[in-house]
Amino acid sequence: MxxxxxxxxxxxxxxxxxxTGLAFVLVSxxxxxxxxxxxxxxxxxxxxxxxxxxxxxxxxxxxxxxxWLKTLAHGSLGQSVIDGDEVTDILNSRLPVTLTLxxxxxxxxxxxxxxxxxxxxxxxRSGRIADVVTYAAIALPSFWIGLTMVAxxxxxxxLLPANxxxxxxxxxxxxxxxxxxxxxxxxxxxxxxxxxQTRDSTKDVLARDFVRVQLxxxxxxxxxxxxxxxxxxxxxxxxxxxxxxxxxxxxxxxIETVFALPGMGQEVVTATSNHDLPxxxxxxxxxxxxxxxxxxLVDIAYAWxxxxxxxx
Amino acid sequence: xxxxxxEPLGQESALVAPAGSRARLxxxxxxxxxxxxxxxxxxxxxxxxxxxxxxxxxxxxENDLTRVSTGPTWSHLLGTDALGRDLLSRLLYGAWxxxxxxxxxxxxxxxxxxxxxxxxxxLGRWVDALAGRFTEVFLSLPGFILLLVVLxxxxxxxxxxxxxxxxLGAPSLVRITRAVTVSVREEQFIAAARVFGLSDLxxxxxxxxxxxxxTLIVQTALFSGVALFVQSGLAFLGFGxxxxxxxxxxxxxxxxxxxxxxxxxxxxxxxxxxxTVIALGLFGNVVRDVVSDTWSHSQAxxxxxxxxxxxxxxxxxxxxxxxxxxxxxxxxxxxxERRRLxxxxxxxxxxxxxxxxxxxxxxxxxxxxxxLIGVLPPGVELDSGSVYLxxxxxxxxxxxxxxxxxxxxxxxxxxxPTLALDPAYTVGNQLSEAVRRxxxxxRRQARARVLELLQMVRLPEPEVVARRYPHQLSGGMAQRVxxxxxxxxxxxxxxxxxxxxxxxxxxxxxxxxxxxxLKGETGMAxxxxxxDWGVVAELCDRAVVMYAGEIVETGxxxxxxxxxxHPYTAALLRSNPHLAVERNGGAQRxxxxxxxxxxxxxxxxxxxxxxxxxxxxxxxYATPAxxxxxxxxxxxxxxxxxxxxxxxxxxxxxLEGASAG
Numbered sequence: 003m004x005x006x007x008x009x010x011x012x013x014x015x016x017x018x019x020x021x022t023g024l025a026f027v028l029v030s031x032x033x034x035x036x037x038x039x040x041x042x043x044x045x046x047x048x049x050x051x052x053x054x055x056x057x058x059x060x061x062x063x064x065x066x067x068x069x070w071l072k073t074l075a076h077g078s079l080g081q082s083v084i085d086g087d088e089v090t091d092i093l094n095s096r097l098p099v100t101l102t103l104x105x106x107x108x109x110x111x112x113x114x115x116x117x118x119x120x121x122x123x124x125x126x127r128s129g130r131i132a133d134v135v136t137y138a139a140i141a142l143p144s145f146w147i148g149l150t151m152v153a154x155x156x157x158x159x160x161l162l163p164a165n166x167x168x169x170x171x172x173x174x175x176x177x178x179x180x181x182x183x184x185x186x187x188x189x190x191x192x193x194x195x196x197x198x199q200t201r202d203s204t205k206d207v208l209a210r211d212f213v214r215v216q217l218x219x220x221x222x223x224x225x226x227x228x229x230x231x232x233x234x235x236x237x238x239x240x241x242x243x244x245x246x247x248x249x250x251x252x253x254x255x256x257i258e259t260v261f262a263l264p265g266m267g268q269e270v271v272t273a274t275s276n277h278d279l280p281x282x283x284x285x286x287x288x289x290x291x292x293x294x295x296x297x298x299l300v301d302i303a304y305a306w307x308x309x310x311x312x313x314x
Numbered sequence: 315x316x317x318x319x320x321e322p323l324g325q326e327s328a329l330v331a332p333a334g335s336r337a338r339l340x341x342x343x344x345x346x347x348x349x350x351x352x353x354x355x356x357x358x359x360x361x362x363x364x365x366x367x368x369x370x371x372x373x374x375x376e377n378d379l380t381r382v383s384t385g386p387t388w389s390h391l392l393g394t395d396a397l398g399r400d401l402l403s404r405l406l407y408g409a410w411x412x413x414x415x416x417x418x419x420x421x422x423x424x425x426x427x428x429x430x431x432x433x434x435x436x437l438g439r440w441v442d443a444l445a446g447r448f449t450e451v452f453l454s455l456p457g458f459i460l461l462l463v464v465l466x467x468x469x470x471x472x473x474x475x476x477x478x479x480x481x482l483g484a485p486s487l488v489r490i491t492r493a494v495t496v497s498v499r500e501e502q503f504i505a506a507a508r509v510f511g512l513s514d515l516x517x518x519x520x521x522x523x524x525x526x527x528x529t530l531i532v533q534t535a536l537f538s539g540v541a542l543f544v545q546s547g548l549a550f551l552g553f554g555x556x557x558x559x560x561x562x563x564x565x566x567x568x569x570x571x572x573x574x575x576x577x578x579x580x581x582x583x584x585x586x587x588x589x590t591v592i593a594l595g596l597f598g599n600v601v602r603d604v605v606s607d608t609w610s611h612s613q614a615x616x617x618x619x620x621x622x623x624x625x626x627x628x629x630x631x632x633x634x635x636x637x638x639x640x641x642x643x644x645x646x647x648x649x650x651e652r653r654r655l656x657x658x659x660x661x662x663x664x665x666x667x668x669x670x671x672x673x674x675x676x677x678x679x680x681x682x683x684x685x686l687i688g689v690l691p692p693g694v695e696l697d698s699g700s701v702y703l704x705x706x707x708x709x710x711x712x713x714x715x716x717x718x719x720x721x722x723x724x725x726x727x728x729x730x731p732t733l734a735l736d737p738a739y740t741v742g743n744q745l746s747e748a749v750r751r752x753x754x755x756x757r758r759q760a761r762a763r764v765l766e767l768l769q770m771v772r773l774p775e776p777e778v779v780a781r782r783y784p785h786q787l788s789g790g791m792a793q794r795v796x797x798x799x800x801x802x803x804x805x806x807x808x809x810x811x812x813x814x815x816x817x818x819x820x821x822x823x824x825x826x827x828x829x830x831x832l833k834g835e836t837g838m839a840x841x842x843x844x845x846d847w848g849v850v851a852e853l854c855d856r857a858v859v860m861y862a863g864e865i866v867e868t869g870x871x872x873x874x875x876x877x878x879x880h881p882y883t884a885a886l887l888r889s890n891p892h893l894a895v896e897r898n899g900g901a902q903r904x905x906x907x908x909x910x911x912x913x914x915x916x917x918x919x920x921x922x923x924x925x926x927x928x929x930x931x932x933x934x935y936a937t938p939a940x941x942x943x944x945x946x947x948x949x950x951x952x953x954x955x956x957x958x959x960x961x962x963x964x965x966x967x968x969l970e971g972a973s974a975g
Contacts, residue, residue, distance in 0.1 A: 017451050025463050137599070141591035143543055143563075145550050146584035149570050153577035164573075209692055211733035218689045218728075218809075219800055220721020222751060223713070229747075233738045252458030256547050260570070271551055274462045282463055289456035309783040310737060 006305045006312075010298045021290045025283050026067045070283070079284035084276050089284035093266060097288065099167060100265035103257065104250045106185045111193035112243050118193070119200025119239075123208065124227055139194040144253050148187035148260040155183060165262040184261045188253050192246040196239070203238035207231045236307045244300040248293050339528060339601070349600035352593035359590055363409035370403035375558040383576050392582050396572055397558075404560035405582055411554060411561045412587075415476045415545035416538050422480025423487060423537055428530065430484070431491025432518055436499055445492065449485035457482040461544065465553050472545070472554055479544055483537050490533055494526045528601055535598035539591040546587050562587050620713045635662035635702075636839060637686075637807060642699035644681045644690060653920035655681050655694065656863045660947075663807065668833060668840040670854035670871070672847065672886065676917045678863040679843045680729075683811050686841070687724055688716060703807075722752055725800030725838075727810040731792035731817075735784040741768075741795050742780030745802060752803035767798040770835075772828060790821035794828065801832070808832075811843045826852055847890040851875065856953070859883045862917050862928035865947060869954035877968065879950060879961035881933045884968050885913045927957070935960040 061069070073080055079089035156164035162183055168176035207213065208231060216226050255267035262268070266285055273281035305312040343349040362369060371389075378398035385393045392401035434445035460482065461475050468474035498504065499522070507517045548554050549563025557564070562583045569579035642659040645652055656678035663669045671679045684690050686701050688708065701708040708719060720726075728734045736744060745764040749755055755763060768776035771794040784792060793813060800808055810829070814822040830853055833840060842853060850857050850871060857874055859867040859882065867880040878884040888911045915932040926941040927933070933940070940959065947957045958964065 013450060017455070020451060021455060021460075024460070137592045137595045138588065141539065141588045141595060143546060143550075143566075143584065143587055143591075145547060146566055146580065146587065149566065149573060149580050150584070153573050153580065157574050157577060211728055211730055212736045214684075214689050214691070215726060215728050215734040215796070215799070216736070218684075218687050218720055218724075218726035219748060220717060220719075220752065220803055221747065222717070225747065225751075230736045230738070234736065248456065251456055255458055255462070256550065259551060270459060270462055274466050274553070277466050279466065282459075282466055286456070286459055286463060289459045293456050308738060309740075310785045 006301050007298065010294070010301050014294045014298075017294060018287070018290060021286055022070070022283065023067060025286055026063050026070070079287065080280040082273075082278050082281050084278050084281075089280050092269060092281060093284050093288050096264060096266045096269050099263055100251075100254050100258070100267060103181065103184055103188065103254055103263065103265060104247065106181060107188040107192065107250050108243065108247050110185055111189040111196055111246065114189075115193040115196030116200045116239060119197035119202075120204055120232065120235075122197070123201045123204035136194050136198055140191050140198075142190065143256075144187050144191055145256040145260050147190055148183065148257055151183045151187055152260070165260070167261075167263045167265075180261075180263075184257050184263060187260070188250055188257050191253075192250060195246055196242055199242040200235065200239050203235040204231060206238075207234045210234070233307060237304050240300050240303050240307070244296055247296045251289055251292060343597075343600050346600050346603075348596050352597040352600070355589060355593040356597065359409060359586070359593075360413060362406050363413045366403075366406040366410060370400075370406045372400035372403040374399065374404045374407035374560045376400070376403075383572065383579075385576075385578070393579070395568060395579060396576075399558075401565075401579070401582060404565060405562070405586060408555075408560035408562045408565060408583070409586075411472065411549070411559075412542060412545050412563075412590075415472055415554075416541040418473055418476040419480045419483070419541040419544075420534060420538055422477050423483045423541075424530075424534060426481065426484035427487025427533075428491055431488040432495050432522060432526075434488065435492040435495025436514065436518060436522060438496075442492070445488055449489050452482065452485040455482060458544070458547075461548065462553075465548070470553050470556070472548070475548060475553070476541065476545065479541060483540065487530075487533055487537070490529060491526060494529045495522055498522050498525045532598040532602050535594045535601070539594040542587065542591055542594070546583075634705075636665040636667075636704060637663040637841075638700075638702040639682070639686060640700045640702065642682060642685055642701065643697040644678070644685050644694055645697040646694045654697065654863060655920055656685070656860075658699070659860070659863075659865055661858050661865065661868055663839050663841060665806070666833075666837045666839050667856065668842060668854045670850040670857040671841065671843045671860060672845065672850055672857050673860040674845060674886075674913075674917050676862075676919075677860040679845075679860055680811050682860070683809050683841060683843050687720060687726055687809060689726075721748065721800075721803040721805065723803075723805055724807045724809060725803065725805035727793070727796050727800045727808065727813050729812040729815055731789055731796050732784065732787075734796045735792060735799075737784050739783075740780065741782055741784065741787070745780070745795070745799060748799055748802035763802075767802060768795070770801065770832070771795070771798045773798075788821075789817050790824060793817060793821075793825055797825075797828065797832070801836070804836075805838060807839045807841065809841045809843075812845070813842070814844075814846070814849065829853060847875075847887060859886070862923065863920060864928065865955075865957065866929065867954075867956045867958075869951075869956075873951070873954055877965050879954070879956040879965050880929075880958045881935050881960065881964050882913075882929050884964055885911075885932075889913055935963060 070080065077090070079093075081088055082092060152164050155161045162179055163176075167180050170177045213226060213231060216230065217223075221230075251267075254265060255270055257263070258265040258267040259271055266288060270282060270285045272278075273285065343353070376399060378394065378400075380398065381390065381394050382398045383394060383396055384390055387393065390400050390402065392405065394400055395404070430445055430448075434442040457479070461478055464478040465471070465475050504517060504521055507521055512520070545554065546561070546563030546566070549561040550567045552564075552567065554564055555561045557568075565583035566580055566587075569576070569583065572579055639659060639661050642656060643654055644656045645654050647653050659678070659682050661669070671682060673679050681690065681694065685696055685699075686708070688696075688711075690696065696709060699709065703719065703723065708716070711719065735741070742761070742764055745767055746757075746760045749763045749767070750757075750760045753760075753763070764780055765776040768779055773779050773791065773794050779787075779791065779795070784795075787795065793816075797813075800810075813829070814825050817825060826849060829840070829842075832838075833853070840853070842849065844850060854871050856869065857871050858865055859874070859880065861882050867874065867878065867883045869879075874883060875887065878887055913932060918928060918931065924930075924941060926939075926943055927936070927945045930936040930940045935958075937960075945957050945959060947955050949955045950961065
């Protein structure tokens with residue numbers, strides 16, 4: 003078990019350096035542009051030069067990167083070039099919204115997706131029609147589903163708020179209502195993806211020798227399905243849930259924009275439009291750490307599910 | 315493909331295409347209505363994108379403020395937007411940015427993914443290790459966010475974002491390409507090509523790439539869907555073609571601002587995106603299905619509760635034997651593809667008797683044993699026949715009735731002990747589940763019984779073994795555990811399907827000794843499937859010889875060995891190494907040993923069977939009459955039946971050969 007965790011941490015370090023370094027390399031590919039971007043088209047060359055020097059943008063990329071790492075060591079990610087706020091403050095205030103959205107979506111799509119896929123595999127053949135329906139659900143862009151839901155449930159029938167976010171502390175019921183549509187819109191694609199993977203890996207496990215041996219030796223059908231098959235299909239299902247979690251972080255960027263949720267995704271979009279590099283850089287770091295944590299959790303779950311990983 | 319994640323899902327079950335021409339793949343895709351529909355849709359959208367300027371009735375940016383947000387009319391088929399622009403025209407013009415973005419992403423995706431994947435899979439060693447690291451690191455990146463970084467840096471340049479998308483997607487293609495390349499590399503003809511001195515590049519171009527082609531098509535189709543998603547998502551956020559130029563995602567964004575007044579405007583662009591992604595996904599799906607059609611069947615059927623079946627019409631009255639297999643016919647495929655894998659197999663097992671089922675691979679031995687307990691593999695089913703266990707037809711039983719037979723009255727041991735146990739649970743857990751189910755014991759009693767069972771199969775240190783997981787056992791130990799599992803319910807009949815084939819020679823002998831001892835201790839009957847006459851000689855009272863799905867001879871073991879009456883039995887006996895040594899005078903050293911005769915030819919496949927005797931094509935005694943009509947199984951002595959019209963001649967030759975030798 004310790005090996006599993008160590009291995010992940012071992013990979014996490016290069017990933018973090020790679021991602022943050024990559025962002026710096028990208029920036030250095032277009033020298034001077036960052037300052038221009040901040041000042042806009044009308045800036046004079048002198049203004050631009052001055053800001054470039056002030057921001058330390060005329061330093062070589064590795065010096066900039068080193069400086070950034072040094073500030074990071076002090077727990078700071080720098081300040082937004084737009085309003086001078088600490089990047090950590092901006093992101094920390096927005097992280098809970100994104101986490102709530104993504105975790106709720108993972109739970110909803112995971113539970114329903116696994117149930118659907120498992121049931122479909124145990125029922126045996128799934129027809130072509132089911133395939134088409136599945137693909138239809140996967141193929142609808144989540145932001146479009148979100149907008150359609152707004153048109154129906156908020157505008158047409160006035161059942162739910164069209165957008166906005168209420169914190170749990172203020173009103174739990176409003177909080178729940180403000181999450182229903184974002185979570186649903188983000189869930190549909192992930193749910194179907196998880197269902198398809200669950201169905202396929204359950205089918206694979208069902209075809210394995212040990213299932214036939216258990217059946218032939220009179221194990222109860224319920225136990226074969228729920229205790230033995232589901233657990234053996236578990237690793238593949240978890241992998242796909244982990245991948246979908248990463249996908250949902252991307253989807254959250256769009257969904258937060260559609261539903262005006264004050265999350266990290268929305269912040270990234272704003273920062274991108276404003277060319278606010280410190281904020282983007284910070285968000286990249288936050289998202290990468292989230293992905294790494296999820297990968298670690300998936301690995302720990304693997305080890306729990308599969309003794310071949312855990313016991314040697 | 316949901317939510318823009320960069321890795322196509324669930325497609326890793328390795329798909330190595332059987333070598334075949336590109337034309338054949340396309341033709342088979344076109345035979346599938348879904349394949350045709352998706353290709354047609356993709357072609358229509360692509361043509362619309364290319365010829366938008368010819369097809370579109372208006373300019374996409376032409377404002378007509380007298381006709382604002384009209385809704386569908388004859389002059390504006392999809393209506394107009396808030397600025398009075400024709401939606402159909404915008405949709406047609408908006409297709410090109412989407413397609414060009416997708417093409418750019420695919421080009422990068424393939425250009426990186428395929429060479430790296432093939433190199434990693436084909437060359438192995440450090441290339442593989444390096445590629446493995448690379449993919450692992452890249453797969454942990456939050457893709458969409460990095461795209462936004464790229465867009466910031468490159469000033470909303472869509473091509474830059476799509477190139478970055480190709481980079482971010484490539485690691486998953488590297489991984490999948492590597493996996494299929496590895497499986498192709500292991501095949502014989504690649505080794506042969508190397509021996510012939512073909513260079514690695516030639517081998518890859520001529521032999522590897524054609525075989526992994528369909529996997530690449532599937533992956534590229536899926537990735538195209540992802541790319542279209544990302545492109546429209548970015549355009550929706552305003553990072554695509556800038557207004558007033560149209561794009562699909564941008565149109566969804568524009569429509570979203572009018573959601574209260576004209577909600578229908580989000581339908582056309584959303585549906586076009588969805589249909590195109592669906593078409594790409596389904597096209598990939600069809601290619602995959604065409605290449606591997608192992609999908610549709612599953613063992614799931616067996617887990618379902620079933621009702622009692624009405625006994626088959628042929629239903630001959632049950633005799634008084636302990637187990638009577640009557641007329642068992644097992645089939646596969648449907649319609650014209652239907653093949654009979656075993657044909658009217660009929661035999662008996664007495665109480666406490668051990669019967670061997672012998673024959674080459676592909677003769678239907680294993681299917682007979684599986685059919686007997688109703689656990690045929692996916693895609694294979696019982697066509698007719700009955701299995702009477704003390705007069706009760708097992709094949710007609712409901713699943714609840716079968717619960718009282720499987721494990722309790724009939725135990726089953728399979729061929730591959732390391733695959734026969736659930737890898738996720740300890741030996742003790744699995745055995746305990748079996749004894750609790752069969753005997754209704756509580757946890758403590760079950761534990762004691764598990765240790766007894768492990769002792770019974772002569773495993774030293776039962777407590778230690780009970781705590782082990784299957785992957786910690788050797789093959790021999792695993793097979794002992796499997797036997798313990800089969801014995802857990804105290805069955806009266808043990809069905810053992812080649813229980814020693816997967817084991818090394820020393821372990822084989824030990825397992826055989828164990829089976830013989832257990833037979834003595836428990837008095838249970840055994841059905842032993844084997845291709846090894848040594849096993850038959852050692853353990854069995856009677857043997858059933860099968861060829862191409864039917865019984866050709868059956869009789870007491872001593873009788874069969876001394877006086878085989880079917881040419882196939884005689885040939886099998888002649889080609890057996892152990893018996894040949896005995897016949898050659900065993901220990902007489904220095905004497906030249908006769909080369910071991912083999913049976914020329916192969917067991918005919920079920921679809922290649924003629925009208926007459928199935929063995930005729932390999933038989934030295936065959937006459938034209940043998941090939942014309944089926945030969946009946948006739949009883950020559952009590953309990954000795956043979957399916958051959960030349961049996962006297964065969965027997966005479968064997969006896970003469972023995973005295974001469």
